[in-house]
Amino acid sequence: MTQKDKQLQNGNMFISPSGPSGSKGEMNHSTSVSNTGAANDKLDDISNFFEKQLQKWELARTNFAGLKTVKTKSFSFGDFEIRVQFNPARIVSSGAKVDAKTIAERPCFLCSTNLPPEQISIKAGDYSVLVNPFPIFPEHFTIPYKNHVPQQIKPYFSDLLDLAKSMDKYVVFYNGPKCGASAPDHLHFQAGTKNFLPLIDDYKRLRDTHVKLKEVSGESRLYSFGNYLRTVFCIESNEKNALVVHFNALYDQLKAENAEEPLMNIVASYENDKWYVFVLPRKAFRPWQYTATDDRQLLVSPATVEMCGIFITPIESHFEKITKEDIQNILEQVG
Numbered sequence: 001m002t003q004k005d006k007q008l009q010n011g012n013m014f015i016s017p018s019g020p021s022g023s024k025g026e027m028n029h030s031t032s033v034s035n036t037g038a039a040n041d042k043l044d045d046i047s048n049f050f051e052k053q054l055q056k057w058e059l060a061r062t063n064f065a066g067l068k069t070v071k072t073k074s075f076s077f078g079d080f081e082i083r084v085q086f087n088p089a090r091i092v093s094s095g096a097k098v099d100a101k102t103i104a105e106r107p108c109f110l111c112s113t114n115l116p117p118e119q120i121s122i123k124a125g126d127y128s129v130l131v132n133p134f135p136i137f138p139e140h141f142t143i144p145y146k147n148h149v150p151q152q153i154k155p156y157f158s159d160l161l162d163l164a165k166s167m168d169k170y171v172v173f174y175n176g177p178k179c180g181a182s183a184p185d186h187l188h189f190q191a192g193t194k195n196f197l198p199l200i201d202d203y204k205r206l207r208d209t210h211v212k213l214k215e216v217s218g219e220s221r222l223y224s225f226g227n228y229l230r231t232v233f234c235i236e237s238n239e240k241n242a243l244v245v246h247f248n249a250l251y252d253q254l255k256a257e258n259a260e261e262p263l264m265n266i267v268a269s270y271e272n273d274k275w276y277v278f279v280l281p282r283k284a285f286r287p288w289q290y291t292a293t294d295d296r297q298l299l300v301s302p303a304t305v306e307m308c309g310i311f312i313t314p315i316e317s318h319f320e321k322i323t324k325e326d327i328q329n330i331l332e333q334v335g
């Protein structure tokens with residue numbers, strides 16, 4: 001058993017302040033400590049870290065300030081709503097080229113050696129928590145793995161659970177390498193303010209009418225969330241190992257034989273000693289509207305946030321013209 005396995009098994013995912021980016025070469029985890037009873041301290045650390053980063057970094061400060069005046073609108077689908085956000089800073093992600101050639105030729109923006117000098121980080125086990133300078137959430141983080149390894153979920157799923165638990169003021173999420181990750185070559189998660197994504201509130205509110213128990217596996221329960229325009233599963237458990245086993249079984253069910261990772265977005269929330277892991281299988285990444293060359297074009301690039309009920313577009317005219325029918329059509333294509 002490796003040191004990392006031991007850490008994870010013991011639940012010793014930890015977050016501790018590290019120095020500014022000048023110390024970013026020190027992304028090892030040799031100084032692992034237990035965080036027993038330190039939940040409140042950890043949350044304070046992250047909020048303080050967020051404020052400290054904004055003070056130091058004008059780009060991040062400007063973009064988070066811009067979020068406060070961002071234009072939004074919402075469409076009702078009866079039992080739930082989908083929101084649309086006009087967010088010009090997100091052109092870096094919505095407009096990102098993620099083909100293999102482009103990715104291979106650009107410097108990786110998640111490798112510690114390429115971070116801008118203003119960027120600071122805190123450690124979370126084998127990961128670094130960074131403030132995302134192109135935010136969607138009121139507090140938004142990117143969480144790269146210490147090494148430049150391809151984006152993939154199965155070997156790292158339990159890390160997602162550890163992060164969700166140690167950052168339980170936030171949801172932690174994953175974009176598959178072919179359905180939303182703008183760095184498909186560097187393993188990473190993201191985290192954002194809780195109670196922001198409509199999906200989680202919808203799931204709880206519509207539990208009696210839209211949510212069905214599909215399968216029980218040990219201490220873990222798999223539910224499907226129906227009549228919701230896209231396919232959503234939720235695995236609930238207070239037992240990490242049972243949840244990992246259950247996720248792996250779902251992953252294998254979604255995976256075509258001999259195929260790569262099934263397209264999926266995942267969002268995890270840890271509440272009252274229990275994980276809620278939402279798995280959103282994808283049929284496609286970008287809808288046809290994305291590359292339309294006429295006035296039907298909509299620069300909407302669905303990833304976890306969109307699949308969870310917030311459509312982001314960086315183009316104001318696209319924000320103005322998008323309709324309820326467009327949203328329904330896009331969700332039917334991709335989810």
Ligand SMILES: [Zn+2]
Pocket residue numbers: 108109110111147148149185186
């Ligand atoms: Zn990298």
